Amino acid sequence: MAVLAPELLEKLACPACEHRPPLRLQGDYLLCDSCQRAYPIRDGIPVLLVEEAVPAETIPTAQESQS
Numbered sequence: 592m593a594v595l596a597p598e599l600l601e602k603l604a605c606p607a608c609e610h611r612p613p614l615r616l617q618g619d620y621l622l623c624d625s626c627q628r629a630y631p632i633r634d635g636i637p638v639l640l641v642e643e644a645v646p647a648e649t650i651p652t653a654q655e656s657q658s
């Protein structure tokens with residue numbers, strides 16, 4: 592599970608959405624609730640690239656990653 596500073600997290604926004612919605616941390620991904628894209632966090636660095644994003648339904652949920 593990736594750890595991001597809250598002040599960093601609140602500055603991040605989805606690059607795919609016009610209105611730049613905030614992202615939600617889920618496991619090792621940052622999730623956009625607006626377009627349902629999940630951006631990977633690699634070595635603690637969020638990769639906010641549309642071409643690197645995966646569909647939100649393909650990443651493990653918080654519950655699954657704890658087991």
Ligand SMILES: [Zn+2]
Pocket residue numbers: 605606607608612623624625626627628
């Ligand atoms: Zn989005």
